[in-house]
Amino acid sequence: MRCVLIVLMISFCLLSANTLQAETSMPDKETCRSYMEMFCTRCHKAERICKVLGTKSEQQWGATIKKMGDYGEMDEKTRQTIYSCLSPLPADDPLVCAK
Numbered sequence: 098m099r100c101v102l103i104v105l106m107i108s109f110c111l112l113s114a115n116t117l118q119a120e121t122s123m124p125d126k127e128t129c130r131s132y133m134e135m136f137c138t139r140c141h142k143a144e145r146i147c148k149v150l151g152t153k154s155e156q157q158w159g160a161t162i163k164k165m166g167d168y169g170e171m172d173e174k175t176r177q178t179i180y181s182c183l184s185p186l187p188a189d190d191p192l193v194c195a196k
């Protein structure tokens with residue numbers, strides 16, 4: 098019986114460690130904002146990105162980021178970061194849409 102408890106506790110610890118890791122690998126808001134400024138809004142306004150938030154599938158985001166990445170000559174890591182920033186955002190998210 099005690100053994101079962103210990104196993105449960107260990108699995109719980111492993112589970113929470115995994116969740117934490119997933120959270121830290123997501124870029125934070127400040128990182129996202131500065132990436133937008135450095136790589137996206139030098140060509141067009143954030144408004145252009147704002148308009149499509151919540152309208153694209155992950156695949157469509159992939160295609161957009163690839164196209165924009167080619168326009169702006171962004172490296173793979175930059176594209177990944179921007180993809181992780183933008184693809185989960187709902188319509189009108191202030192991260193992109195706030196003035």
Ligand code: HEC
Pocket residue numbers: 133136137138139140141145146149161162164165166168169179183
């Ligand atoms: C070198 C200039 C340039 C850079 C840098 C750039 N864009 Fe664009 N973007 C354009 C042009 C030109 C268009 C309109 C023509 C088109 O869609 O190909 C556009 C259109 C868009 C559109 C609307 C079309 C669509 O596919 O939904 C979105 C969204 C977009 N850009 C997002 C971004 C994001 C996000 C970044 C930063 C990773 C970015 N752009 C960086 C030039 C650029």
